[in-house]
Amino acid sequence: MNDQIFETVVTTQSSEGVAHIAPMGVRYQAGRVVLMPFKPSSTLANILATQHAVLNLITDTRVFAGCVTGRRAWPLVPAERIHGQRLACALNHVELRLDELLDDAQRPVLRMARVHEAGHAPFVGMNRAQAAVVEGAVLVSRLHMLDDQKIASEMAYLQIAIDKTAGPGEHEAWGWLQQAIAAHREKAVAR
Structure with a gap:
């Protein structure tokens, strides 16, 4: 098991179409993206309701800081192959489908299959x-x-x-x- 964690932003959508943006550390294992959202959380509820999420790879760190300080209104655009949305500022995004759920009282493990990936801007490095x-x-x-x-x-x-x-x-x-x-x-x- 790869325990290396990568800081990303996950966008989910409720069954009513309300978007939710959350910074989240993810793991990559055997071609899947592993999410471990806390219970209760909007991210978990949305994925269980819709079976989908979008992984956003970004360098605009205002999104990370904004989400933890109550600034969650970031421009979104429709996902390409799933019913969901991605961040407009994403350099790359990966559309995900729930493949396996391992329940846990605090942090269930969600193994997500990659449905679609797309690049939108070059990665020039991080400072x-x-x-x-x-x-x-x-x-x-x-x-x-x-x-x-x-x-x-x-x-x-x-x-x-x-x-x-x-x-x-x-x-x-x-x-x-x-x-x-x-x-x-x-x-x-x-x-």
Whole structure:
């Protein structure tokens, strides 16, 4: 089993056609994409309802930061072979169909078959600020589990990459993450 995890964004759609966008670490095993969404989650409910999802491979890290800070309205376009949508900013996307479900009380394993893949823009590489934003988004998604000192030290280290390599998009995303951390701290002090 390959335990390497790749940070992506998964788009799903409810049976009523309502799109949901979620950053998600995925694994690739034996030609399939393995998703492990938490229970309960919109991603899991949508895949169980429709049997489909779209894997979006992106470098616009504002999507990662936006999703964990309440900014989930990103431009979408229709998928090509399944009933679903992909991110307009995706460099590549993979349309998926549920192939196997291994249920679990907390994180079921969804093995997804590839239905269709398409490229939309060249991958020119990643800068360190993009990686820092993704890691910062992971930290923000876990604010309720981490102590303030760990968050502060990790963000201070990640700030180095932002300062050295960020473009306008990464600066915007980083600002959203910093705002979310500040709001979390204010809530904690108010308690």
